[in-house]
Amino acid sequence: xxTSVYATLGRLASPPVFYRIAEASRIWLIGLFLLLxxxxxxxxxxxxPPDYQQGEGYRIIFVHVPAAWMSLFIxxxxxxxxxxxxxxxxxxxxxxxxxxxxxxxxFTALTLATGSxxxxxMWGTWWVWDARLTSELILLFIYLGYMALVASIPDRRTAAxxxxxxxxxxxxxxxxxHFSVDWWNTLxxxxxxxxxxxxxxxxxxxxxxxxxxxxxxxxxxxxxxxxAQALLLEQEASSQWAKQAAS
Amino acid sequence: xxLPLLRRDLLVAARRPGEWLIPLAFFTATVAIFPLAIGxxxxxxxxxxxxxxxxxxxxxxxxxxxxLFRRDIRDGSLEQLLLSPRPLILAVLAxxxxxxxxxxxxxxxxxxxxxxxxxLPAEQLLLxxxxxxxxxxxxxxxxxxxxxxxxxxxxxxxxxGMLALPLCMPAVIxxxxxxxxxxxxxxxxxxxxxxxxxxxxxxxAAAGALRASAQGI
Amino acid sequence: MESLGExxxxxxxxAYVWSSYALSAAVLAGLWLTALRRKRDSRxxxxxxxEDRQ
Numbered sequence: 001x002x003t004s005v006y007a008t009l010g011r012l013a014s015p016p017v018f019y020r021i022a023e024a025s026r027i028w029l030i031g032l033f034l035l036l037x038x039x040x041x042x043x044x045x046x047x048x049p050p051d052y053q054q055g056e057g058y059r060i061i062f063v064h065v066p067a068a069w070m071s072l073f074i075x076x077x078x079x080x081x082x083x084x085x086x087x088x089x090x091x092x093x094x095x096x097x098x099x100x101x102x103x104x105x106x107f108t109a110l111t112l113a114t115g116s117x118x119x120x121x122m123w124g125t126w127w128v129w130d131a132r133l134t135s136e137l138i139l140l141f142i143y144l145g146y147m148a149l150v151a152s153i154p155d156r157r158t159a160a161x162x163x164x165x166x167x168x169x170x171x172x173x174x175x176x177x178h179f180s181v182d183w184w185n186t187l188x189x190x191x192x193x194x195x196x197x198x199x200x201x202x203x204x205x206x207x208x209x210x211x212x213x214x215x216x217x218x219x220x221x222x223x224x225x226x227x228a229q230a231l232l233l234e235q236e237a238s239s240q241w242a243k244q245a246a247s
Numbered sequence: 248x249x250l251p252l253l254r255r256d257l258l259v260a261a262r263r264p265g266e267w268l269i270p271l272a273f274f275t276a277t278v279a280i281f282p283l284a285i286g287x288x289x290x291x292x293x294x295x296x297x298x299x300x301x302x303x304x305x306x307x308x309x310x311x312x313x314x315l316f317r318r319d320i321r322d323g324s325l326e327q328l329l330l331s332p333r334p335l336i337l338a339v340l341a342x343x344x345x346x347x348x349x350x351x352x353x354x355x356x357x358x359x360x361x362x363x364x365x366x367l368p369a370e371q372l373l374l375x376x377x378x379x380x381x382x383x384x385x386x387x388x389x390x391x392x393x394x395x396x397x398x399x400x401x402x403x404x405x406x407x408g409m410l411a412l413p414l415c416m417p418a419v420i421x422x423x424x425x426x427x428x429x430x431x432x433x434x435x436x437x438x439x440x441x442x443x444x445x446x447x448x449x450x451x452a453a454a455g456a457l458r459a460s461a462q463g464i
Numbered sequence: 465m466e467s468l469g470e471x472x473x474x475x476x477x478x479a480y481v482w483s484s485y486a487l488s489a490a491v492l493a494g495l496w497l498t499a500l501r502r503k504r505d506s507r508x509x510x511x512x513x514x515e516d517r518q
Contacts, residue, residue: 045485046471056475063488103495110491114484121480141413148406149397158399161459166396166410169452173414176444180417183437187424219492226499230506237510246510 013092015232016241022225029222036215043208051205057121061205064114066213067107068132070220071139074104079171082164092228094160095235097167098150099227103220105143111136131185135178142170156235252328252338256345259318266314267349271357274307278361289366296365297426300375301419303361304354304383309408309415311350312390315342316398316457325398329461335454343384343391343450351383374426374435381438382422388445389414395453398460417441 044062051058078097085094115133116126127133146166153159236242260267281299282292319325328338358379362372393411400406418441425434474481 050475055477057477057480059474059477059481060484063484067488102498106491106495110488113487117480117484117487121477138413138416141409145406145410145413148403148409149400152397152403152406153399155399155462157462158460161462162396162399162456165452165456165459169392169448170414172444172448173417176417176441177413180420180437184420184424187428219496223495223499226503230499230503233503233506233510237513242510243514246507246514 013090015092015236018092019229019232019245022229029218033215033218036211040208040211040215044212048205048208060114060118062208062212064118066216068111069213070216071108071111074100079167082167085160086164095228095231099224099231101143101147103223108136108140108143131182134181138177253341253345260349270307270311271353274303275357278303278364292366296367297423300361301423305415305419308350308386308390309411312394312407315346315391315394320401336450339391339450339453343387346390347384347387351387355379371426374431378422378425378438381442382418385418385442385445386415388449392449392453395456398457
């Protein structure tokens with residue numbers, strides 16, 4: 001049974017099959033995105049009651065927190081695909097890792113921006129060296145470094161391998177960074193700044209939060225699949241399937 | 248230890264002292280900028296001293312790492328290294344030691360001078376002297392790793408530095424906190440933990456990256 | 465539900481809430497358009513490459 005699972009995965013990972021599946025699934029992903037996003041945004045802006053402490057201002061949470069989840073999820077996902085590409089020499093896995101980076105960096109930047117906008121009314125300043133924001137900032141540097149690296153290595157195989165090794169070392173480093181920033185934060189936390197009271201989550205708030213997170217996840221899959229298609233086409237430009245797909 | 252390689256790197260450094268002496272002089276001068284720009288109030292200088300010295304140490308490591316593999320790639324000795332039967336990991340370690348000797352060690356020698364400029368009291372200077380070897384060793388390992396990963400992109404300057412920078416943050420946080428804080432034991436131990444993690448993971452990863460870069464050279 | 469004006473005012477937080485949502489929408493739209501354009505470009509590139517060869 002084990003071999004048949006691997007055989008299926010192996011077939012899935014062959015570039016032409018991946019390309020076809022990505023092509024066919026795009027419309028379904030868009031549909032699923034809308035299915036999650038429309039009730040999510042309704043709940044976020046209208047359905048959920050105002051927070052007892054932060055009034056309507058807390059509604060930023062419905063984009064900020066899903067974006068923060070995605071920024072970490074995409075990194076871990078990229079590192080997982082990097083491991084697959086190194087161990088089984090998977091071409092498609094390497095390309096999916098590379099195709100995920102723009103979405104990961106964008107969600108990280110969005111987390112920082114919305115966190116900053118949220119901080120203004122809550123903390124009275126656009127930027128606070130809060131542990132989570134600082135970790136996100138370092139994560140953004142890691143994403144940008146990875147993108148710069150794979151973009152500036154001309155040889156495709158070298159770019160994939162070097163990028164994968166960087167992602168895996170980064171994966172080991174991210175918990176260390178997170179811990180050190182948390183530790184540093186308790187050292188420097190000025191007593192006057194109140195922490196965000198995590199809004200007491202009730203069901204009317206949790207539902208839209210999960211719906212928004214789900215829609216972001218589907219959105220990421222759609223963007224990644226499309227970018228991976230582009231990268232696969234270019235990499236296999238001279239193969240028969242690529243000619244057919246491009247014509 | 249792969250001594251011939253280390254010897255060669257050190258010989259190159261000795262023949263071209265400008266390559267490491269100029270950055271060193273540059274960063275010593277950078278420290279002198281702070282009193283001139285911020286003012287000479289001893290309390291202010293003392294407060295910012297650990298951060299300033301550690302920032303300068305990090306920058307000097309990042310900016311001098313550019314040369315680590317560039318010449319070896321250009322003259323083909325990297326390929327020789329990859330073909331040689333000896334374990335590549337030892338060569339990587341030798342690179343890290345050479346980088347540390349040219350970049351970390353001089354900073355330790357200069358630390359008393361920098362401490363005097365920044366009005367750092369004796370007990371904090373002692374902490375600085377304890378943390379500098381640990382922290383700069385982490386920097387050197389990360390420098391070799393980042394340059395090995397970027398070896399396939401020999402045209403992009405500062406790419407390796409950009410890769411190493413975020414990974415250096417924990418070491419900077421713990422080192423500067425150990426020098427600045429009232430309770431240096433915890434950050435010192437955490438810094439030592441960073442070093443042991445770095446020395447376990449990074450040479451292996453750097454060797455893998457170098458091997459991967461050989462496909463494209 | 466209250467009036468539209470009240471909804472848009474977001475209890476005084478309008479500038480913060482709406483700018484966050486607008487920014488999120490812009491980021492999502494930008495990503496999606498980049499991906500589509502990237503794919504269109506590479507299809508054209510591959511098609512042109514193969515025409516040259518023939």
